[in-house]
Amino acid sequence: MSKICCLKLFICYVFLNLIFVDTDAFDIPEGFEKSNHTNNWAVLVDTSRFWFNYRHVANVLSIYRSVKRLGIPDSQIILMISDDMACNPRNPRPATIFNNAHEQINVYGDDVEVDYRGYEVSVENFVRLLTGRVPPDTPRSKRLLTDEGSNILIYLTGHGGDGFLKFQDSEEITSQELADALEQMWQKRRYNEIFFIIDTCQASSMYEKFYSPNILATASSLVGEDSLSHHVDSAIGVYIIDRYTYYVLEFLENVHPNSHKTMSEFLSVCPKHACISTVGVRQDLFKRDPRKVPITDFFGSVRPIIITTDPIDIIEIPKRNKNTENKTTNVVQKRMYLPQFPVHLIPSS
Amino acid sequence: MWASASFVGVLIVIGLPLWWKTTEVFRVALPYDRINAFDTEAHYVTTRLTILACDEKTAADVADEIQKAFDSSDVIRLKIDKHILHPELQNVLNTVADEEEATEKVSEIINLDEPNTFYVVQRKPLNHHVWVGPERLAFFRDSGATSKLIDCLTKWIYQPSVLLGARSELADEARQVRFPSGSGYHIVLSVVHPKPHKLQVDFDAAEAVEDYVGTFVDKLSELHNFTLKSQWLYLLDFEFQARKVMDSSEVGYHYAVRQERLHSLLTKLEERAATHVSEQPTMNLALYVVPCEISPLYIYDQNDKKVESPVQAFMSPKWGGVVLCSPECGAGVYRPRSQLVMGTFVSQLRKLLGITEKVTIDGVHLVPLHSVSPRDWEVDTLLRIRTLEQVSSAERSLKSLAKLLGEISNIVINEDVGASITTAVTNIHDSSELMMAGELRGAHEKSRVAFLAAETAFMEPSLLALLYFPDDQKYAIYIPLFLPIMFPVILSLKNLVLWLKGASPKEKLD
Numbered sequence: 001m002s003k004i005c006c007l008k009l010f011i012c013y014v015f016l017n018l019i020f021v022d023t024d025a026f027d028i029p030e031g032f033e034k035s036n037h038t039n040n041w042a043v044l045v046d047t048s049r050f051w052f053n054y055r056h057v058a059n060v061l062s063i064y065r066s067v068k069r070l071g072i073p074d075s076q077i078i079l080m081i082s083d084d085m086a087c088n089p090r091n092p093r094p095a096t097i098f099n100n101a102h103e104q105i106n107v108y109g110d111d112v113e114v115d116y117r118g119y120e121v122s123v124e125n126f127v128r129l130l131t132g133r134v135p136p137d138t139p140r141s142k143r144l145l146t147d148e149g150s151n152i153l154i155y156l157t158g159h160g161g162d163g164f165l166k167f168q169d170s171e172e173i174t175s176q177e178l179a180d181a182l183e184q185m186w187q188k189r190r191y192n193e194i195f196f197i198i199d200t201c202q203a204s205s206m207y208e209k210f211y212s213p214n215i216l217a218t219a220s221s222l223v224g225e226d227s228l229s230h231h232v233d234s235a236i237g238v239y240i241i242d243r244y245t246y247y248v249l250e251f252l253e254n255v256h257p258n259s260h261k262t263m264s265e266f267l268s269v270c271p272k273h274a275c276i277s278t279v280g281v282r283q284d285l286f287k288r289d290p291r292k293v294p295i296t297d298f299f300g301s302v303r304p305i306i307i308t309t310d311p312i313d314i315i316e317i318p319k320r321n322k323n324t325e326n327k328t329t330n331v332v333q334k335r336m337y338l339p340q341f342p343v344h345l346i347p348s349s
Numbered sequence: 350m351w352a353s354a355s356f357v358g359v360l361i362v363i364g365l366p367l368w369w370k371t372t373e374v375f376r377v378a379l380p381y382d383r384i385n386a387f388d389t390e391a392h393y394v395t396t397r398l399t400i401l402a403c404d405e406k407t408a409a410d411v412a413d414e415i416q417k418a419f420d421s422s423d424v425i426r427l428k429i430d431k432h433i434l435h436p437e438l439q440n441v442l443n444t445v446a447d448e449e450e451a452t453e454k455v456s457e458i459i460n461l462d463e464p465n466t467f468y469v470v471q472r473k474p475l476n477h478h479v480w481v482g483p484e485r486l487a488f489f490r491d492s493g494a495t496s497k498l499i500d501c502l503t504k505w506i507y508q509p510s511v512l513l514g515a516r517s518e519l520a521d522e523a524r525q526v527r528f529p530s531g532s533g534y535h536i537v538l539s540v541v542h543p544k545p546h547k548l549q550v551d552f553d554a555a556e557a558v559e560d561y562v563g564t565f566v567d568k569l570s571e572l573h574n575f576t577l578k579s580q581w582l583y584l585l586d587f588e589f590q591a592r593k594v595m596d597s598s599e600v601g602y603h604y605a606v607r608q609e610r611l612h613s614l615l616t617k618l619e620e621r622a623a624t625h626v627s628e629q630p631t632m633n634l635a636l637y638v639v640p641c642e643i644s645p646l647y648i649y650d651q652n653d654k655k656v657e658s659p660v661q662a663f664m665s666p667k668w669g670g671v672v673l674c675s676p677e678c679g680a681g682v683y684r685p686r687s688q689l690v691m692g693t694f695v696s697q698l699r700k701l702l703g704i705t706e707k708v709t710i711d712g713v714h715l716v717p718l719h720s721v722s723p724r725d726w727e728v729d730t731l732l733r734i735r736t737l738e739q740v741s742s743a744e745r746s747l748k749s750l751a752k753l754l755g756e757i758s759n760i761v762i763n764e765d766v767g768a769s770i771t772t773a774v775t776n777i778h779d780s781s782e783l784m785m786a787g788e789l790r791g792a793h794e795k796s797r798v799a800f801l802a803a804e805t806a807f808m809e810p811s812l813l814a815l816l817y818f819p820d821d822q823k824y825a826i827y828i829p830l831f832l833p834i835m836f837p838v839i840l841s842l843k844n845l846v847l848w849l850k851g852a853s854p855k856e857k858l859d
Binding site for chain 1: 658749
């Protein structure tokens with residue numbers, strides 16, 4: 001009897017031990033909230049056209065400047081701007097775009113790399129960009145070359161309604177299409193985490209249909225609310241920035257690559273009395289706690305550097321066997337210049 | 350009544366099915382059951398290991414120990430052959446002066462060029478427990494060296510942990526460094542000369558790329574396609590934020606740049622190098638000639654310690670490498686030491702392509718590399734890694750695609766996409782068979798075809814053909830079109846039924 005008891009006890013002990021070991025393995029370590037992303041990307045889209053939508057271009061360019069300042073290189077920013085406000089004939093100060101009536105910062109600057117401009121900003125191109133199904137001759141600078149370690153910041157601004165976002169006054173993307181595109185990205189492991197910001201009217205309707213994991217979404221207004229603009233520059237004659245983006249920028253101005261600000265601070269950046277609309281947040285798809293996620297996980301950039309200390313000590317200098325075949329191909333000349341003076345028409349005596 | 354019956358006939362009996370059929374999302378038949386039956390975690394590579402020992406007992410002991418050590422790994426299977434060394438060869442091996450010569454003697458009898466094989470040969474007068482050369486051959490002293498031998502087989506030669514990482518869904522450390530599989534790569538060497546008016550630099554970039562990098566990639570030609578390019582970039586100024594440090598060198602000082610600063614140099618280089626205009630991924634190599642004002646320049650690590658290295662260089666995973674070379678100023682023309690510079694670049698390229706760094710193991714001697722070509726067994730390891738990686742990736746892509754087709758209804762699958770999916774499926778199957786059989790080269794070739802086919806199938810632009818015509822809008826378009834016609838037809842149904850029921854006696858009466 002005692003033997004059986006002993007055995008039982010022993011089994012219990014082993015079992016408990018197993019459980020203990022198991023829980024130990026699941027113990028949340030210190031760096032749990034640490035992200036395991038290896039690169040950062042940003043997709044910044046302004047979807048609206050025409051001069052009176054000047055503010056949307058200012059919005060998107062301001063965000064562009066901020067992410068660039070915080071370290072995301074141009075090659076990893078996809079900027080889509082559907083109208084060229086800087087060169088609009090109505091612009092009293094050509095080649096500039098300002099996001100403030102004080103006109104301190106020209107957000108157009110001299111190093112803006114627009115990847116998709118004008119009529120290239122379409123629903124089709126946007127969805128193709130996200131899903132990676134671009135035409136085969138697309139250069140790499142116009143592709144979203146993300147992988148399973150990429151954190152992507154998606155910022156959209158323009159005119160929206162309940163369940164759609166208008167592109168160029170002629171077409172719209174529905175929330176379902178956007179959700180499906182993100183799901184296709186997830187299935188192809190094209191991202192690690194996404195931070196989705198949208199500044200439009202009824203903006204929160206755009207993220208309600210998302211169903212893919214690891215997405216944190218925020219919107220400038222709830223369904224049924226309008227997003228409002230901030231102020232007019234009387235010299236330019238139009239509203240020049242939206243309220244939500246204005247306060248976001250004010251916040252981002254104080255962020256630098258080493259700062260410890262968290263995503264939850266970003267999410268509460270525009271209280272109702274400032275924005276007038278209610279800022280919406282969706283975090284049920286996001287696994288980490290926004291209070292513990294540094295803002296630089298999305299706005300900054302990681303670029304690991306490994307110092308090389310083991311050069312190969314080459315003793316014999318290699319000489320490659322050059323291919324003897326002629327590499328220069330003879331291009332058949334399709335066109336040629338005629339002599340400037342038609343001498344061939346004049347019979348030589 | 351005949352009139353309304355014919356309307357019903359045309360609209361409901363012929364029209365509706367026709368409409369249903371013609372507005373269906375076009376999808377060719379796909380081998381769904383084969384795709385769903387993929388078991389990515391079950392793939393493994395078979396490889397042949399031959400043990401040649403002086404006596405039977407040693408051979409059996411060593412073979413058993415090695416077999417036991419690799420039994421737990423489900424990603425690689427060893428097929429171990431054990432033989433006794435021919436007494437003549439044994440004699441020769443015991444008398445030759447060094448291991449290089451011994452290798453030569455062995456290679457006279459055994460073909461060491463066979464891929465996916467490895468030979469472990471006993472040689473009694475050995476200074477180390479184990480000696481590993483650049484060929485597919487290792488010497489060991491006696492059965493006491495078995496644990497060392499196993500160590501070197503797991504850490505250097507077979508690397509089951511890296512193979513596991515290649516097969517798994519999440520990227521491991523090695524996969525985060527090496528470039529993802531692709532159809533080919535560009536390797537671009539940019540010589541960056543910020544102040545051409547102050548210093549003359551003499552460096553033949555084109556020839557250096559051709560000779561050093563070209564020789565290196567020739568050995569890897571069965572793995573990838575490479576395109577080699579070189580360019581000069583002038584006037585690319587970068588603010589290193591270097592500070593002056595006094596030291597005991599000849600000049601008496603040097604400049605220090607912090608490691609944290611270096612990643613901005615990559616951004617700066619990227620702007621000008623313009624390597625993203627090409628379609629293929631680019632491995633960037635940059636030789637940065639440090640301006641005279643801050644020369645000599647040294648990298649300081651996070652702990653603010655000077656990096657002890659014969660060369661000031663760094664690399665960034667999946668991007669490329671940079672060598673900073675500090676000219677002696679005022680000496681006229683500056684000629685960078687191409688052997689050192691290119692040796693560094695090749696060392697960086699090795700890591701970017703997936704040849705991991707070899708950790709030192711006590712008692713095991715690894716012949717240091719003195720040429721640009723990778724070791725034979727390193728190429729085998731790479732082949733194994735890439736084969737597993739490509740097969741796993743292809744399977745995951747197809748599985749995801751099959752899942753998406755169930756979730757999202759308006760994805761079109763035309764004949765081309767269907768064909769590439771079928772190609773991928775058959776090649777995955779072939780590759781996995783060959784892998785298990787140990788035919789590594791064939792397996793790799795098939796896996797590459799499968800990977801590229803799966804990738805094109807997933808990324809094919811035509812999948813989005815119905816982007817502007819989603820399912821929910823189908824009704825919004827057709828109902829206003831058809832409802833007005835359908836109304837009288839449907840209303841007439843009642844009369845038609847009554848007529849059919851009651852018509853026959855009525856007709857008879859007439």
